[in-house]
Amino acid sequence: MTMPPPHNPPPHNPYAGQVPPPQQPGPYGPPVPHGFPQQYPGAPQGQGAWGQPPMGPPPKKKMSTGAIVGIVLGSVVVVAGLGFAGTRVLSGAGALGSFPEATHRLVVPKTLLDGEYKLTKDASETEGKEVEDTYDPSVKDAKAAIAQYTGEKDAVLVVSGFSGRLRDPEGARDAILKGAVDKQSTLAVPPEDFTPAGADVTVTCQVTRSKDVMGSTTLPMCAWGDDNTASFVAVVTAESATADPKTVDLAALAETTAKVRAEMRKPIGG
Numbered sequence: 001m002t003m004p005p006p007h008n009p010p011p012h013n014p015y016a017g018q019v020p021p022p023q024q025p026g027p028y029g030p031p032v033p034h035g036f037p038q039q040y041p042g043a044p045q046g047q048g049a050w051g052q053p054p055m056g057p058p059p060k061k062k063m064s065t066g067a068i069v070g071i072v073l074g075s076v077v078v079v080a081g082l083g084f085a086g087t088r089v090l091s092g093a094g095a096l097g098s099f100p101e102a103t104h105r106l107v108v109p110k111t112l113l114d115g116e117y118k119l120t121k122d123a124s125e126t127e128g129k130e131v132e133d134t135y136d137p138s139v140k141d142a143k144a145a146i147a148q149y150t151g152e153k154d155a156v157l158v159v160s161g162f163s164g165r166l167r168d169p170e171g172a173r174d175a176i177l178k179g180a181v182d183k184q185s186t187l188a189v190p191p192e193d194f195t196p197a198g199a200d201v202t203v204t205c206q207v208t209r210s211k212d213v214m215g216s217t218t219l220p221m222c223a224w225g226d227d228n229t230a231s232f233v234a235v236v237t238a239e240s241a242t243a244d245p246k247t248v249d250l251a252a253l254a255e256t257t258a259k260v261r262a263e264m265r266k267p268i269g270g
Contacts, residue, residue: 097168099140099166099167100167100227101165101227102141102228103228103268104163104226104268105265105266106145106162106163106229106266107264108122111149112149113259116152117150117155117157118149118151119148120150121147122146124143124146124147127144128146128162138166138168138172139162141165142162142163142164143163143164145160145161145162146160146161147159153237154237154238156235156237157233157234157236158236159260160176160231160232161176161232162230164228169227171225172225173202173225173230174204176223176232177191177204177232180208180221184211185208185209185210186208187207188207189206189245189250190206191204192204192205192206194222194251194254196255197255198258199258199261199262201224201226201258201261203257203258204224205220205222205250205253205254206220206221206222207219207220207221207245208221209245218243218244218245219236219241220235222234222250222257224261229264229265233256233260233261235256
């Protein structure tokens with residue numbers, strides 16, 4: 001007769017039938033789930049619980065100048081007064097005055113600021129068509145001038161404007177600056193007027209801030225408007241894109257804008 005194998009009872013568990021104690025927050029942070037080793041301040045961080053490297057936030061990558069410039073430029077709406085015409089109401093002389101004579105136009109030269117910036121993209125015939133085709137009762141014979149230039153250390157200068165016959169040049173200038181503030185950007189420094197030395201026109205400047213997954217970026221810009229031309233100028237560098245908006249030297253940018261205007265604004269037929 002075969003005998004059944006002897007029955008070996010399981011080892012005695014002194015905690016059998018007991019409910020695990022509730023998880024209480026420790027003195028250094030939230031409770032740790034049962035079964036996971038706790039750590040304490042000053043504990044060696046060389047390895048994790050099972051020999052793996054300790055988990056932590058990934059190291060921050062330093063953004064290149066090109067990446068910052070790309071993010072900032074991506075936040076700039078291509079506007080040049082005409083694109084904002086649908087929400088602008090003419091007032092004063094601009095609403096009732098006649099159209100001025102066409103005496104000057106905007107050109108897109110190969111270089112700007114005495115050769116410091118070189119032309120990398122002329123979008124006057126592409127993005128510029130949207131500007132030219134937008135109805136604005138205060139402008140006749142609009143011709144876009146939209147371009148991007150590159151300088152030393154990947155600095156980028158952007159010009160977005162138009163020439164024609166402007167019945168309300170100040171309104172066009174203000175519309176350009178308003179058009180640069182949208183859902184992705186906020187006004188960090190409100191518009192301020194400047195009269196650069198030697199200039200015969202008021203230059204208005206502001207600073208916007210935009211946010212995306214990579215962080216916040218700063219964009220200073222200035223704009224002008226006269227009887228025949230209106231445009232904004234923005235200069236973007238790695239330093240300016242990450243600067244505190246309140247530290248931006250808008251007076252210096254206004255001087256730069258006046259120089260850009262002087263180099264792009266040419267007599268018709270000249």
